[in-house]
Amino acid sequence: MADLETPARNNEGFLENAHEWTPEVASMIAEADQISLGEKHWEIIEFLRIFYSKHEMSPPSNRLFVKAVKEALGEDRGNSIYLMQLFPGTPAKTACRIAGLPRPTNCL
Numbered sequence: 001m002a003d004l005e006t007p008a009r010n011n012e013g014f015l016e017n018a019h020e021w022t023p024e025v026a027s028m029i030a031e032a033d034q035i036s037l038g039e040k041h042w043e044i045i046e047f048l049r050i051f052y053s054k055h056e057m058s059p060p061s062n063r064l065f066v067k068a069v070k071e072a073l074g075e076d077r078g079n080s081i082y083l084m085q086l087f088p089g090t091p092a093k094t095a096c097r098i099a100g101l102p103r104p105t106n107c108l
Helices: 023-032 039-055 062-073 080-086 091-098
Strands: none
Touching: 023 091, 039 062, 039 080, 039 091, 062 080, 062 091, 080 091
């Protein structure tokens, strides 16, 4: 993986071209955020990529991100504490960046 280059990203770390996303790119972005991706992370990343393919947008805010995860994956995963442990800072923004999706519109 050392010879793999990270695709171009904007000043907030989001991919300039979402089509350049791969699981390897996700791992590199996560590593830059000091996040080691495990099974629980990948479950959320896959959820986000499916959400994006259905709605053609990232969840617009943390509140809606938590609600969407709760509806899809259950209450144990759809809560802000769980998501903050996986994706520190602003979970929706961090998770979308790693998932190769556009920046959520209402995230600070």
